[in-house]
Amino acid sequence: MTDSRDHELDAKLNASVPVTTHRTRERDDALRAMVAATRPKRRLRPRMGVAIAGGIALVGAGGVAAADALGWTSWWADDAVNEVTYTLPSGAVCEGILGNFRGTSEEVEAAEEFMAQPDLFDSVDVETHYADARAANYVATLDDGTEVDAGPGTPYWSADDRYADAVGLATSVALHDHLRDLGVLERLSYEAESRCPGSVPAELRAREIRSDW
């Protein structure tokens, strides 16, 4: 292509830009309002005594990555309210998504807002829950019915798996505390999907592991 034809083509392409709206004070105001409205609002709450009432654990911790290395498999993944990252004791990094919140409109709105915080884990006390997990008693039932200790230091223990469980539980507890503080907690449920490539599983598997955690 010659220089003149190049310039001619450039001019045509530049001139083909579709019309857009132009800036006005009202439009600037509306844009600023939209920025503010879409930003997740963080509501600080007083720290309360933690009452663990059965949280909703992150599902699939450690296993989902192998199932699908290219994308999230949950049907709600495109509408997830947040993506989170956390590091396991082995150094493996987990990524998770949170979504499919169900319940009353009030509690869903409050829950999504809480869970959408970019710094969500500042509000979540994972270490206390992991310490609780380590201090609990674990009994593994083997295939022949024998029962053996499955706590830390045994081949049935995976620090990574328990830490991932602690993340899920701590997140759920923090969320439920928050909704309780707001007086909107009724019947909330939500889902999470996570992947933890490189996480270290237990050396041995048992038929069943019970714990008082």
Added chain:
Amino acid sequence: MSRVSERLEAAVRANSDDLLAYLERRVGIDDAPDTLAEVMTVAWRRAKHLPTLPVEARMWLFGIARNVVSNAARTRIRRTRLADRLREVASAASMPAADDGVEVREAIAALDTDLSEIVRLRHWEGFSLAEIASILDEPASTVRSRYAKARDLLATALADAEPQATPRLR
């Protein structure tokens, strides 16, 4: 507000005008406000991935906008009240003018998607090819060669479309 929140809010504020223009060109003036609300929501959801440098944050936001537009082609963006005010004032501020670029836009639209988007980002949004590579998350060399191919195709298509000069009879 955390540092990442502060940085993201600053980036969104600084680029919201350009993002709105980009979306108006891609999905139309009426649907752009809802699409922009979706872009902002996704940006907050992915805040932890926000690059530190403002110029990279700008490319990151346009990358999100591009993905939202791509997804919008498959699933219609929901109308939200968030966007109503912007739609109202933006529509009032629009100036649909006599438009002689239809033929060129049709030629761009006839290109493969991976070519047409590069042309639009270059000539409608004014990004450099290096910036486009960042937005598309493609190697710069790939973007350069696709752009060159797109230009060749467009030059041919637009030359073919031009009316041939009629020999003057004397």
